[in-house]
Amino acid sequence: MLLNENAPAVILVEPQMGENIGAAARAMLNFGLSDMRIVKPRDGWPNERAVALAARADLVLEKARIFDSVAEATEDLQHVYATTARPRDMIKHVATPNSAAKAMRELEATGGRAGILFGKESYGLTSEDITYADTIITVPLNPEFTSINLGQAVLLVAYEYFQLADETPDLVIRNEERRATKKEVVALFDRIESSLDANHYFDPIKARRPVILRNMRNMFQRFDLMESDIRAFHGIIKGLTAKKRDK
Amino acid sequence: MLLNENAPAVILVEPQMGENIGAAARAMLNFGLSDMRIVKPRDGWPNERAVALAARADLVLEKARIFDSVAEATEDLQHVYATTARPRDMIKHVATPNSAAKAMRELEATGGRAGILFGKESYGLTSEDITYADTIITVPLNPEFTSINLGQAVLLVAYEYFQLADETPDLVIRNEERRATKKEVVALFDRIESSLDANHYFDPIKARRPVILRNMRNMFQRFDLMESDIRAFHGIIKGLTAKKRDK
Numbered sequence: 001m002l003l004n005e006n007a008p009a010v011i012l013v014e015p016q017m018g019e020n021i022g023a024a025a026r027a028m029l030n031f032g033l034s035d036m037r038i039v040k041p042r043d044g045w046p047n048e049r050a051v052a053l054a055a056r057a058d059l060v061l062e063k064a065r066i067f068d069s070v071a072e073a074t075e076d077l078q079h080v081y082a083t084t085a086r087p088r089d090m091i092k093h094v095a096t097p098n099s100a101a102k103a104m105r106e107l108e109a110t111g112g113r114a115g116i117l118f119g120k121e122s123y124g125l126t127s128e129d130i131t132y133a134d135t136i137i138t139v140p141l142n143p144e145f146t147s148i149n150l151g152q153a154v155l156l157v158a159y160e161y162f163q164l165a166d167e168t169p170d171l172v173i174r175n176e177e178r179r180a181t182k183k184e185v186v187a188l189f190d191r192i193e194s195s196l197d198a199n200h201y202f203d204p205i206k207a208r209r210p211v212i213l214r215n216m217r218n219m220f221q222r223f224d225l226m227e228s229d230i231r232a233f234h235g236i237i238k239g240l241t242a243k244k245r246d247k
Numbered sequence: 248m249l250l251n252e253n254a255p256a257v258i259l260v261e262p263q264m265g266e267n268i269g270a271a272a273r274a275m276l277n278f279g280l281s282d283m284r285i286v287k288p289r290d291g292w293p294n295e296r297a298v299a300l301a302a303r304a305d306l307v308l309e310k311a312r313i314f315d316s317v318a319e320a321t322e323d324l325q326h327v328y329a330t331t332a333r334p335r336d337m338i339k340h341v342a343t344p345n346s347a348a349k350a351m352r353e354l355e356a357t358g359g360r361a362g363i364l365f366g367k368e369s370y371g372l373t374s375e376d377i378t379y380a381d382t383i384i385t386v387p388l389n390p391e392f393t394s395i396n397l398g399q400a401v402l403l404v405a406y407e408y409f410q411l412a413d414e415t416p417d418l419v420i421r422n423e424e425r426r427a428t429k430k431e432v433v434a435l436f437d438r439i440e441s442s443l444d445a446n447h448y449f450d451p452i453k454a455r456r457p458v459i460l461r462n463m464r465n466m467f468q469r470f471d472l473m474e475s476d477i478r479a480f481h482g483i484i485k486g487l488t489a490k491k492r493d494k
Contacts, residue, residue, distance in 0.1 A: 155403070224469075
């Protein structure tokens with residue numbers, strides 16, 4: 001199991017629904033987090049509905065620790081974030097999930113540990129809870145529809161953290177294919193050109209032949225052709241130019 | 248309501264649970280998306296459980312359109328993404344939600360529209376569905392726990408799109424060209440296919456016809472075809488299949 005023991009702790013403060021605790025466990029495991037801490041769960045602990053929803057992420061629940069206060073749940077951490085969508089009458093640093101993820105990675109690199117507070121479903125974190133946080137994380141949302149549930153909030157924050165694990169290349173080709181050489185591309189184009197000539201395609205439009213051919217060449221160069229694409233095009237040309245068989 | 252009419256369409260392919268359709272609607276509205284399209288919903292339409300879960304996001308459901316096929320649901324779009332975690336035996340561009348979001352913003356800035364396919368809960372998109380996509384979106388996940396539900400997948404992709412609201416695209420198309428619509432791409436492919444059939448190309452290799460055609464479709468989807476490319480290909484096909492003139 002790919003788990004990072006130094007990854008941030010997820011601290012659920014007075015969660016109400018077991019299902020949401022289970023969904024949070026799944027979201028954590030999706031992105032390699034495993035340190036769940038729960039402050040005063042409404043329905044006690046363990047919670048059957050949390051286990052049912054967590055399914056294979058129940059290993060996160062098994063390791064979860066229960067605390068009586070935010071203070072105790074955060075005492076071993078170096079930096080605490082509070083997730084809240086609502087502006088509060090207090091002066092705090094405010095981060096996006098992305099900028100917080102960068103800061104958490106930096107802290108981790110220097111041997112420190114971060115934790116993220118998530119409030120109860122009904123009204124989130126209290127002003128008192130937030131006093132334990134260094135920084136607020138606010139997910140940028142459509143201001144007309146800011147309602148996201150606990151599992152989704154954990155998902156987005158954990159997602160941003162995980163994305164910084166390594167710089168994943170943007171575009172990868174999914175198999176052992178190699179790109180076509182320019183020689184193959186040019187040979188393909190020569191075949192199209194001579195096939196069109198053999199079919200007298202340009203006879204009525206002779207003046208436009210050079211421009212049409214140049215545009216076609218540019219088009220094929222743009223396609224980032226793979227070796228198998230070259231073969232596919234040769235197949236198409238063969239298929240289109242073959243003499244019809246007598247049936 | 249902050250909604251962007253040119254934002255990507257979210258296309259749910261054969262969704263099974265009304266609750267997940269409702270969750271997808273909420274995730275869309277959270278990030279300002281509103282064009283939901285549904286291909287063959289298992290439980291028909293409208294769906295009460297979708298409405299119940301969507302709550303105030305029911306306005307997305309009210310506008311949702313129902314289609315009989317992926318082809319119809321995507322025909323007005325210029326670029327189609329397929330969300331899938333599984334590697335497939337096909338050559339496709341692969342993007343993260345973040346790099347896809349950048350590309351979607353760039354397309355939007357040039358007047359184009361994108362759509363994102365999400366498969367059914369039980370086994371996702373089929374290989375056939377994926378042939379309609381230009382690019383695959385894969386969410387980087389803990390390889391040991393890759394299970395995320397439909398609402399979460401929509402949430403992450405929509406989230407990345409929304410985060411780029413204020414960024415200026417750094418790539419623009421250098422002229423007045425517009426990208427081909429999917430309808431034009433599919434029509435081109437249908438012509439190639441029927442031309443090959445008319446020429447009895449597949450007669451000696453009947454068993455391989457479906458795989459060859461699927462690979463060809465994937466190849467053309469990958470080319471990011473412009474309207475002028477479509478015309479060029481029609482010209483080539485016409486040129487290759489025209490009867491030879493007598494000299």
